[in-house]
Amino acid sequence: MDQSIARAKSCTVDCNNVDRKLRQILHMTEDEAHFHMKQSAYLYNLGVHTMPKSHHCLNMRLTVEYFKSMPLDPNDSSAHKFNLPDNRHYVILSKNVLAASVVINSTVSSSEDTENVVFHVLTDSQNFYAMKHWFARNSYRESAVNVINYEQIIFENFPEFGTQQLYLPEEFRVLISSLERPTEKSRMEYLSVFSHSHFFLAEIFKDLKKVIVLDDDVVVQRDISFLWNLDMGEKVNGAISFCGLKLGQLRNLLGRTMYDQQSCAWMSGVNVIDLDKWREHNVTENYLQLLRKFGNNDDEASLRASALPISLLSFQHLLYPLDERLILSGLGYDYGIKEELVQNSASLHYNGNMKPWLELGIPDYRKYWKRFLTRDERFMDECNVSP
Numbered sequence: 001m002d003q004s005i006a007r008a009k010s011c012t013v014d015c016n017n018v019d020r021k022l023r024q025i026l027h028m029t030e031d032e033a034h035f036h037m038k039q040s041a042y043l044y045n046l047g048v049h050t051m052p053k054s055h056h057c058l059n060m061r062l063t064v065e066y067f068k069s070m071p072l073d074p075n076d077s078s079a080h081k082f083n084l085p086d087n088r089h090y091v092i093l094s095k096n097v098l099a100a101s102v103v104i105n106s107t108v109s110s111s112e113d114t115e116n117v118v119f120h121v122l123t124d125s126q127n128f129y130a131m132k133h134w135f136a137r138n139s140y141r142e143s144a145v146n147v148i149n150y151e152q153i154i155f156e157n158f159p160e161f162g163t164q165q166l167y168l169p170e171e172f173r174v175l176i177s178s179l180e181r182p183t184e185k186s187r188m189e190y191l192s193v194f195s196h197s198h199f200f201l202a203e204i205f206k207d208l209k210k211v212i213v214l215d216d217d218v219v220v221q222r223d224i225s226f227l228w229n230l231d232m233g234e235k236v237n238g239a240i241s242f243c244g245l246k247l248g249q250l251r252n253l254l255g256r257t258m259y260d261q262q263s264c265a266w267m268s269g270v271n272v273i274d275l276d277k278w279r280e281h282n283v284t285e286n287y288l289q290l291l292r293k294f295g296n297n298d299d300e301a302s303l304r305a306s307a308l309p310i311s312l313l314s315f316q317h318l319l320y321p322l323d324e325r326l327i328l329s330g331l332g333y334d335y336g337i338k339e340e341l342v343q344n345s346a347s348l349h350y351n352g353n354m355k356p357w358l359e360l361g362i363p364d365y366r367k368y369w370k371r372f373l374t375r376d377e378r379f380m381d382e383c384n385v386s387p
Contacts, residue, residue, distance in 0.1 A: 051096075052358065057383035059097060062130035065379070069133075078118075078144035083207040087116045088228055091205075091273075093150070093168055093197060094216035095127050097134050098357055098373065098385070106220040106372040108140045113225070117143040120205070122150040122197070124166040138374055148204070150197060158203060163291075163303075167195035169215050169268045170307040171351055176244045190333055190352045191242060192268045193311035196303070199287040202278045213271040217332065217355055219369050222346035224326070227272050235320035236281055238272030240327055241265075247312060254309050257293070259316055266312075266319055269349040270327050277318075287314050331356075331365040342368060 081087055090107065094100040100121050108114045119140075123131050128149040135145040150166045170193055175186045192215065205211060212227055214220075232238055241264045247254060248261030278284070290313055294306040328345035330337060332352025342348065348368055354361050356369035374380070 054383045054385045055096070055098065055357070058379055058385055059127060059130040061379045061383060062097065062133045066129040066133035079146075081116070081118050081144045082120070082146045084118075085207060085209045087118050088225065089205070089208055089211045090117070090119045091122065091201060091211045091213045092119060092216055093122045093166065093195070093213075094131075095124055095166070095168065096216055096357065097127070097130055099216040099355075100131065101134065101138065101374055102369060102372045103214050103216055103218055103220070104140050104143070104145065105374065106218075107214070107224070108143050109372060110220050111223050111225055114141040114143045119143060119145045120211075121145060121147045122166065122204075123147065125149055125151050128152075138377075150204075153204060154200065158200065161200065161288075163196045165197075167197045167304065167307070169193065169198075170195050170304055170311075172308050174245055188333070189242075189244060190330070191245065191265060191308070192329075192349075192351045193266070193308055194268055194271075195307050196291070196310075198268075199284055199314070201273065202275050202284055205275060209274070209276050211273050211275060213268070213273055215269050215349065215351075217350040218269055218327070219348040219350075219356075219372060220346070221348065221368070224270070224346060227270075227322075230272060230320070232272065232274055232277070232320040234277060234281075234318075236274055236277045236283060236318040237266070237315045238274075238320040238322050239266040239315075240269065240324060240329075241319070241321045242267050247316075250309070250312070254313065255293075257290075257309075257313060259313060263312075263316055266315070267327075267329060267349075267351075269329060269351065270322070270347055272320070272322070281318060283314055283318070290314060331362065335362060335364075337365070339364065 090104075092100050092103055094103075100123075104119050104121075107119075108117065111117065121131055121135070128147065131147045135147055151164055154161060154164045172191045172193070174189050174191050176189055198213065201211065201213070210228070212224075227238070230238060243264040245265040246261065247259050247263045247265070251261075287310060290310045291306070294309050325346065327347045327349050328337070328341060329349040329351050331342070331348055332350040332354045334352070342365065348365070350356050350361075350365070350369065356366045361369075379385075
């Protein structure tokens with residue numbers, strides 16, 4: 001050992017060469033780490049925006065079965081319920097069979113009376129027949145389910161609207177900072193608002209007076225039928241206020257449009273819509289005017305981004321604040337929500353990227369969604385659907 005140490009000491013070492021070599025190794029390591037971070041971010045983004053292969057299989061099998069088999073259409077017996085204004089009408093915009101079925105199943109399971117309950121599922125042409133066959137095969141107590149091809153009904157009846165594609169509720173990631181405590185760390189929130197497709201509800205459901213709009217990433221855990229007895233006065237949209245963000249903080253986005261800077265933003269998820277007041281206040285016409293100002297029909301990304309200012313401005317002074325305890329949001333991105341809060345909330349909103357039907361969904365929250373998933377469905381087994 002002594003001889004080895006003495007031999008090592010006798011060797012001349014060029015410190016500059018060692019330093020240069022170590023720096024090369026450091027730079028290579030940093031470049032490699034940066035590459036893997038970009039790759040991970042890309043794969044994550046791909047995972048949250050792509051339909052799982054098993055879900056695509058389920059949609060295809062249901063569509064093929066719809067055309068192969070005799071029509072299993074329950075509309076023959078329940079179609080008379082679809083346009084009765086005295087019934088309780090829920091509206092869901094969805095392209096996901098399982099998501100829509102969980103919303104419906106959780107709502108009827110939590111309701112005392114479902115005899116006069118009607119669900120209107122607005123979907124696109126690609127998923128229409130899969131939805132039709134699924135809801136023909138599965139029943140949800142005494143409620144009726146009406147599957148509507150949104151794109152076809154807009155094309156045939158309202159071609160002048162131009163926006164014929166079905167858009168689901170839009171979600172925007174915002175950073176909230178405290179003006180009173182500027183040193184506090186900013187927090188991230190996902191704000192979900194109505195898409196362009198929501199603004200045609202009053203035209204699609206001309207015979208109805210009031211509807212409750214449910215996002216397809218919502219789970220209802222308590223009876224919410226009390227919402228039908230709300231007196232909203234002259235207000236149009238019953239929604240959860242989101243006062244962490246006020247219109248004055250969005251002045252760069254809203255431009256020179258007249259608005260109340262102290263007005264709070266609001267959230268979609270569970271919304272009570274008075275269609276009569278909607279028509280009185282010309283909400284659809286106001287939306288079309290704002291669309292011409294903010295929208296860019298040639299660029300889908302810009303068109304979807306314009307949903308935020310248009311939604312906030314369209315319902316300015318027309319919002320009825322709902323009790324915040326009605327819905328618990330953040331289950332699609334916030335790992336820090338206490339389980340007691342989740343269990344006791346009337347409804348859960350999985351807004352954010354980590355939806356409960358994805359493998360990336362937060363495990364602690366997915367179980368509340370899976371409770372209302374349809375079991376013993378042949379096509380789910382064949383397509384290996386196991387959210």
